[in-house]
Amino acid sequence: MKVQGKMFIWLSLFVLIMAAVYGAWSKEPAGTTALFLAFGLCIMVGYYLAFTARRVDTGAQDNKEAEVSDDSGEVGFFSPHSWQPLSLAVGGALAFMGVVFGWWLLYFSAPVILFGLWGWVFEYYRGENQNQ
Structure with missing residues (x-):
């Protein structure tokens, strides 16, 4: 989770820079607003993943020397079919x-x-x- 959190935080910084450049260059409010909203979404997901990664055990995806089988086991509860x-x-x-x-x-x-x-x-x- 730590890796995914860092990726989203870096992505949010990139989107923020691109939103500022796009807004200054194009002077078009709809696209600029959409990019700033995309920044907000990226930072929310990145913060959530980074916040959660501090409270859970280190997963196999955070270990550079882990094997695929290290992440096996029960994944969680999935709801059965529903109409x-x-x-x-x-x-x-x-x-x-x-x-x-x-x-x-x-x-x-x-x-x-x-x-x-x-x-x-x-x-x-x-x-x-x-x-x-």
Whole structure:
């Protein structure tokens, strides 16, 4: 994590310099703003990775003499399959179609979005994925 944090911090410095050069040279506000926002995103990710690297054990990616097998083992918890993102996508598509065809369509899309959100939040409290 230390390497990735340093990479993002260096990338953010590069983007900051390029944003200043681009803003001074082009005098175009939209691209300059986008580059400054990219700087903000890079510095946030770099700070998070550097902050987290100080609190966790040194991983195999931080050891220059590590083998690939040194990083093997349990990676973490991954959620099983879920149908809730599909209902959120359908509800979101209906909501965005409401912008095009009429706001009345939001009356049909809001319950679908709320149903999908409720199901996704409480997914582990019922059914086959229920924690014992």
